[in-house]
Amino acid sequence: MKYLLTSLLTLTLFISCVNNDKPVIQEPQKTDYTVENEKEIKDYIALNKLTAVRSDSGLYYVINEPGTGAKPTATSNVTVAYKGYFTSGKIFDQSSAAGISFPLDKVIKGWTEGIPLFKEGGSGILLIPSHLAYGSSNNSGIPAGSVLIFDVKLIKVN
Template sequence: MKYLLSALVTLTLFISCTKAEENNEPIDYTTKNDKEISDYIAKNKLTAQKSDTGLYYVINDPGTGTQPTATSNVTVAYKGYFTNGSIFDQSSSAGISFGLNQVIKGWTEGIPHFKAGGSGILLIPAHLGYGNYYYNGIPGGSVLIFDVKLISVN
């Protein structure tokens, strides 16, 4: 009986694969990510704005220096973590420099909300991050949160 139940559960799981999984199509995490981000914002009592693309951002300090564009080279200090608080990456306080056209879409769109010297939080749904793909310890479909400080526009 135990084996029969186990076989039925396995068969049910196998049959219940979504059409996207069966056809190797990407899974749309938009609704799930939006709820996860909204819950995180409420739990942490943040005042966030949402862009048309689904990026949420919190401006703690808008900064007073130069405002970057989506193609600017910038230096940013950051800490990246999941909604459960687990850190997956962070820079030193000196930050790192890169072109905003060389990073995930959430950064390309989000960093220009700040001027040099500004800081805040980017809450990035999977479609503006790494999508459905596993990347350096980040599971596909993950919401990414970054505390960012825009040190300079280079």
């Protein structure tokens, strides 16, 4: 009986010490880079003597050639030749001259908004703040909070 009582007491203490709470999953810290990105883009525009337009979302763009062909929508599949780089000039990605094809609703928001500004044959520059790109996340060598610049040429609306 003494053994049973001791066992029950030990079991009760053990059970009361077990933490049945679910583990706390901590969300990654989200940083707002809006102010820094806006300054970085404006400085880049001034330094490179660009005439850029700012959309309501914060995307800046330069249309060098508007194009004459079909105009895509935000859900179109397009073929685009591009060079992607940081404001420092360091290239992080580049397509061949033949371009690559993709649906505009499956890429970063800056491209979904920016590519439809051109018609087939059009070209220009997209200056994309981080909230329209990868935000507070690192992505394939692109640091969190990065402004992305793309020289783009819309080859075809597929």
